[in-house]
Amino acid sequence: MKLYNFAMAPNPKRVAIFIAEKGVEIETIEVNIRAGEHKTPAFTAINPLQDLPLLQLDDGTHINQVNAICRYIDDVYPEPPLYGRTPEERAKVESWNHRVQMEGIGAVTDAFRNSSPNFVGRAIAGPHSYEQIPALAERGRLRIDNFMKDMNAHFADNQFVLGDYFSVVDITVFMSIEFATWVKKKIPEDCTHLQRWFDAMSARPSIKK
Numbered sequence: 001m002k003l004y005n006f007a008m009a010p011n012p013k014r015v016a017i018f019i020a021e022k023g024v025e026i027e028t029i030e031v032n033i034r035a036g037e038h039k040t041p042a043f044t045a046i047n048p049l050q051d052l053p054l055l056q057l058d059d060g061t062h063i064n065q066v067n068a069i070c071r072y073i074d075d076v077y078p079e080p081p082l083y084g085r086t087p088e089e090r091a092k093v094e095s096w097n098h099r100v101q102m103e104g105i106g107a108v109t110d111a112f113r114n115s116s117p118n119f120v121g122r123a124i125a126g127p128h129s130y131e132q133i134p135a136l137a138e139r140g141r142l143r144i145d146n147f148m149k150d151m152n153a154h155f156a157d158n159q160f161v162l163g164d165y166f167s168v169v170d171i172t173v174f175m176s177i178e179f180a181t182w183v184k185k186k187i188p189e190d191c192t193h194l195q196r197w198f199d200a201m202s203a204r205p206s207i208k209k
Contacts (some may be wrong), residue, residue, distance in 0.1 A: 001026050003069075004047075004054040006033045010105070010179040011066050017171050018070045020206035022077045026055075039127075050127050068206065069078035070168055082168045089162065096161055096169040103147045104176025112184040113139030137183075144185045147176065159195075160208045174201045 005012045006029045019026055031037045031052055038050045041142075046062050047054050055063045055072065055192050063069055074083045084090030113119045114137035124130045151173060154161070160170040177187060177198055201207060 001058060001079075002056040003028050004031050004052060004056065006031055006052045008171050009033065009052060010108075010175050011051075013068050013178075014171055014175050015017065015053045015069055017174070017206045018168060019073065020095075020209050021080070021082060021166075021171075021204075022073060022156065024073070026135075028030075029099060043192045044127070048127065051125050067101075067168075074168075082166070082171075084167065085165070089165065089167075092162055093167050093169055097172055100169060100172045100176060103143065103150070104173060105119065105125075105179065107140045107143035107147055108176060108183060108185075109140070110136045111180075111185075112137075114140065115183065141183060141185065144180050144183070145188075148180075148187060148191055148194060151197075152188075152194035155193040155197045158191075170201060174207065 003015065003026045005016070007013070007016070007030065029125045031043060033052065037043060038047075038052060045048055046056070047064050049064060051064060053064070053066065054070060057063070063072055071083060074081065105133045113123045113125075114132045114134060119132065121129050121131060123132045123136075158164075160166050161173060175196075180186070187198060
């Protein structure tokens with residue numbers, strides 16, 4: 001397998017942490033988004049959505065989107081299981097991961113891509129052009145605040161998102177919080193439970209790596 005990657009971007013980081021938690025090694029090919037390498041004809045031919053990360057299997061099949069890539073890796077390398085150990089856990093992982101993708105990653109993406117000068121005319125990732133909407137940036141910032149407050153309340157009684165079970169959802173939440181710093185949003189001082197969880201996550205070998 002080969003992983004097309006842009007190491008500093010949030011979504012590739014999510015996959016990198018996931019792979020590290022699995023303890024496996026996958027060959028990585030860097031694609032420089034800043035230089036526009038993801039929009040070249042060669043890359044577009046293998047990924048028309050022009051996004052990263054992208055996983056290439058040994059038979060030449062390509063898989064894009066973070067959760068699709070992580071689900072594939074979880075199936076190929078089942079230990080430790082990060083998408084749930086039982087049918088109930090797997091359902092909860094899917095539910096939580098969707099929620100965090102929308103309320104965390106999605107909120108920061110709205111705030112960042114609708115305000116950054118680097119994304120004028122490219123407010124939505126992909127091959128099509130979309131203008132920035134400042135109101136979406138402001139709404140995104142408000143949603144980030146609410147997301148952090150909600151997660152702080154959740155972590156008051158939970159070690160991880162799913163109680164005492166570490167899962168892919170913890171990775172998604174972690175990257176939501178880290179990504180939020182791109183729009184100058186940090187964990188509020190009164191969100192002590194979220195800060196405790198974030199500090200514990202930051203100390204994990206997969207994230208320190």
